[in-house]
Amino acid sequence: MAKELGEMLDDLREVDEITWGLYAFSRDILKDRVPYEEKVKLTREAIQCGKNYAHRTGERFASQDPQEIARELGLKIDTSLRPMGPERVVxxxxxxxxxxxxxxxPLKPLNQEQKHKVTDVLISHEIFHYLEEENKSEIFTRTKKILLWKIGPxxxxxxxxxxxxxxxxxxxxxxxxxELSPFALDVFLYYGYDQERAYDLYDEIMGISEKLAV
Ligand SMILES: [Zn+2]
Structure with missing residues (x-):
């Protein structure tokens, strides 16, 4: 018997941050280039980087409202009706x-309040990508690099x-x-219009989490 959305989200609430990190790595084209221990270490560093920028940004704008921060940064927000691709979760x-x-x-099945909240979450995620650009010479996610190949010089x-x-x-x-990792939006949002995919993602995440627990 398939689980209800609420049950899945309850399970996902228990998932630790290393699981979410490995989940993100599993979608990276460089995943096989980074050894497991390194993935764990880099996950922790990336989380610290994100948290630091959240604190800085909160202070910089004296606000934690993503829409307001986006406005202050001069970012333009628009919406797209383009249908979701079968593969990538975007x-x-x-x-x-x-x-x-x-x-x-993905927002269509949501009620007004959910829509507002999820939009805030999505916008704040994208604000971070803006901040990466703004701070590209020093931010961890841009300065941390792996060597793909080296021949002489x-x-x-x-x-x-x-x-x-x-x-x-x-x-x-x-x-x-x-309280829940925003990575869980993958399951939450897909559930509204592609349940099969939502269950697959849920199984994938719980699989990573169970493997870690062993
Ligand atoms: Zn992103």
């Missing part, structure tokens, strides 16, 4: 230099996308004071 995106787009389709390094996502979620969780 509910919103930041396009440099100053545009945040929120996808409307030539080398190619890359940032790790999963770290941006982990830090953005930590930023957003801190700013919006969420």
């Amino acid at each position: 509910f919103a995106l930041f396009t440099p230099p100053d545009k945040i787009t929120v996808m409307e389709e 030539l080398k190619n390094e890359s940032t790790i996308n999963a770290l941006s996502e982990i830090a953005a979620m930590a930023f957003c969780r801190e700013l919006c004071e969420l």
